[in-house]
Amino acid sequence: MTAALRFNNLTLGYDRHPAVHHLDGAVDTGALMAVVGPNGAGKSTLFKGIVGMIKPLAGRIERGELSARDIAYLPQAAEIDKSFPINAFDMVAMGLWHHTGLFGGIDKRGRRRVEEAIAGVGLTGFEDRAIGTLSGGQMQRMLFARLLLQDARVIVLDEPFNAVDAKTSADLFDLVRRWHGEKRTVLTALHDIDFVRANFPETLLLAREPVAWGNTASVLTPENLLTARRMCEAFDEHAAECAVPTVAA
Amino acid sequence: MYDWLLGPFVEFEFMRRALAGTTALALGAGPIGVFLMLRRMSLVGDAMAHAILPGAAVGFLVSGLNLFAMTAGGLIAGCVVALLTGFVARMTELKEDAALATFYLLSLALGVTIVSMVGTNIDLLHVLFGSVLALDNQTLLLIAGNATITLIVLALIYRPLVIECVDPNFLRSVSGAGAPAHFAFLALVVLNLVSGFHALGTLLAVGIMMLPAATGRFWARDITLMVVIAAICGTVSGYAGLLISYHAGVPSGPAVILVAGVFYVVSLLFGHVGGLVRQMLPQRHLEA
Numbered sequence: 001m002t003a004a005l006r007f008n009n010l011t012l013g014y015d016r017h018p019a020v021h022h023l024d025g026a027v028d029t030g031a032l033m034a035v036v037g038p039n040g041a042g043k044s045t046l047f048k049g050i051v052g053m054i055k056p057l058a059g060r061i062e063r064g065e066l067s068a069r070d071i072a073y074l075p076q077a078a079e080i081d082k083s084f085p086i087n088a089f090d091m092v093a094m095g096l097w098h099h100t101g102l103f104g105g106i107d108k109r110g111r112r113r114v115e116e117a118i119a120g121v122g123l124t125g126f127e128d129r130a131i132g133t134l135s136g137g138q139m140q141r142m143l144f145a146r147l148l149l150q151d152a153r154v155i156v157l158d159e160p161f162n163a164v165d166a167k168t169s170a171d172l173f174d175l176v177r178r179w180h181g182e183k184r185t186v187l188t189a190l191h192d193i194d195f196v197r198a199n200f201p202e203t204l205l206l207a208r209e210p211v212a213w214g215n216t217a218s219v220l221t222p223e224n225l226l227t228a229r230r231m232c233e234a235f236d237e238h239a240a241e242c243a244v245p246t247v248a249a
Numbered sequence: 250m251y252d253w254l255l256g257p258f259v260e261f262e263f264m265r266r267a268l269a270g271t272t273a274l275a276l277g278a279g280p281i282g283v284f285l286m287l288r289r290m291s292l293v294g295d296a297m298a299h300a301i302l303p304g305a306a307v308g309f310l311v312s313g314l315n316l317f318a319m320t321a322g323g324l325i326a327g328c329v330v331a332l333l334t335g336f337v338a339r340m341t342e343l344k345e346d347a348a349l350a351t352f353y354l355l356s357l358a359l360g361v362t363i364v365s366m367v368g369t370n371i372d373l374l375h376v377l378f379g380s381v382l383a384l385d386n387q388t389l390l391l392i393a394g395n396a397t398i399t400l401i402v403l404a405l406i407y408r409p410l411v412i413e414c415v416d417p418n419f420l421r422s423v424s425g426a427g428a429p430a431h432f433a434f435l436a437l438v439v440l441n442l443v444s445g446f447h448a449l450g451t452l453l454a455v456g457i458m459m460l461p462a463a464t465g466r467f468w469a470r471d472i473t474l475m476v477v478i479a480a481i482c483g484t485v486s487g488y489a490g491l492l493i494s495y496h497a498g499v500p501s502g503p504a505v506i507l508v509a510g511v512f513y514v515v516s517l518l519f520g521h522v523g524g525l526v527r528q529m530l531p532q533r534h535l536e537a
Contacts, residue, residue, distance in 0.1 A: 051422055073422045084287060084415045085472050094412055097423045102408055130470055131415075146419075 004029040004066065004154055004185040005050060009059035011242075012042070012049040018057060018242070019045040021209045027187065029153075032180040034196040034216065035189045037206035038232040043189040044076055046206065047156050050187070069098050072152035074143055076159045076189070082132040088142050089127040092118055095149025117145040122171060137168040144172050155179055157188040161195075173199065193220060207231035257495040266384045267491050270392050270448050271505055274457055275483025277396035278441045280403055280476045282462030284434065287414050287472070290345075291463075294455040296353040297435075298442050300330040302360030302451055305443075310367050316387050320443055327439030330356050335432055379450035381491075381501050388447050395444040399437050406430040411472065449502040456506035457483050464513045467520025482512050 003026035012020040020042035027033060035043045048054045049061060051073040063071075093106055093114045100106060106114070118124055121141040126134070134142060140160065147155060157176070161169035177199075179186050190196050196203060196216060203216040207228035212219040257264045285294055304326025308318035330352045337348040384392075403410075409430035412420045420427045445454025465478035490505030497504075518526050 053418075053421065069423065071422075073418075075418050079418055080416045081414060085470050085475065086411070086415055087471075091415070094416070094419060094423075100408075102424075102426055103405070150423075 002029050006062040011058040012045050030183040033187050033202040034200035035204045041206045042208050047158050071154045072150040073156045092145045095146035117148040121145045137164045154185045159189050267381045270384045271487025272484050273393045273396040276480050277399035278458040279461045279479030279483040282458035283476050283479050286462045294458050298451045298455050299357040300353040301327040306360050306363040323443040331435035379448045381448040392444045395440050460509035460513045464516045467516035
């Protein structure tokens, strides 16, 4: 199996403080992988690095033949201006960016695809609603519809099921499963350990440094989870420079 | 009645020119104002209006009340401030508003210094309040040209501009067009302020940008309609303001802005979307 993403001694962070420290490994093409760890473990930072929003402090991320457009990203707290006068249809239609670009129009086929995506997340009838009138769960459904249209080979979801009810998260996870069936690579940050055990074959347990990575059952052991919690508690404002050589591979 | 409404424009060429000027100005500035408002940059127009002052002043210093020199100077000063602001906001912890505040104040201080060193009070009045009743051919062409450029460029950058307002992270993840579109937009703001300052002066130029835009917000839930309403409202304000200024003998620039202000207050009170009176009227809620 080929790797979709490969991390080589990757360190990501802010102001020289590492939030992800010396991560090595590869994400296989078509993997359905959970990224688990306490708050502040570096999950969001890792995802931002993967989509190229922040540059590594050291090491590198190899994306193989993937270009930026092949990676779709759903941030944890999307900075969406809900007061903006735009309706759900137009918002979902943004997912067609790679077809329309800056100037292209949306033809009949495009409109049908948007409608199908909206139906796929159970929001039919909400097309003309202003986004400010959607509930939290409906908002998340709308963002998943946009992801559907992006048709990306790698999909990165940062805590997508936070603050949505059981029905919504079940519906949305059905889409994740469908993406997995279509051989897309899906990385998801999650806090619900039982949910991860039940649904994700592969897990990366992160506590700034990788604690364990591989088969979910062997990663999510009580010992590993305890180690992860302890490691995240240690943060030093005046940390010395890291001695591990940062030779780029 | 006919004489009252159309007479001044039929009779006097300077009134026709003024009407053409305010109309062109409103068509370009209205849509720009809507985007400024939606990007929460309503006061940016005001700040930029001050920022163009030293450029116009240097232009004046070099070649007197010369249209081309003052326009070029204003454009350069405005773009320099816009670029510095954007650069500092994107590269440092300083937010856009703070970065703009620092640079526009420096620019303004510089502008006032230059104007008072070399100019007379009359020149200062021209720069501050414009002269919509004395638009020559060149100025009229400049304003119309700027309006044309504005509408074309706005059409080109419309999509990234909208997406960057609603969901900046999404735009960043699919395209690098956000920053160029933002700078192009700021350039359009400067362009319209330069147009505006010939007609209405640096202080009031922002009025024909923001008041119609805020008016549009009370009548439309959809950005396209908002833009159309803003442009129409600005145009009508121009016409009505000139008319009132002619009949009542009040200065024309402020009259135009005051009419736009009347539209705004009426919309604020009775607007279809979130107007105050409408909010206060008891309305039965719907079933679903």
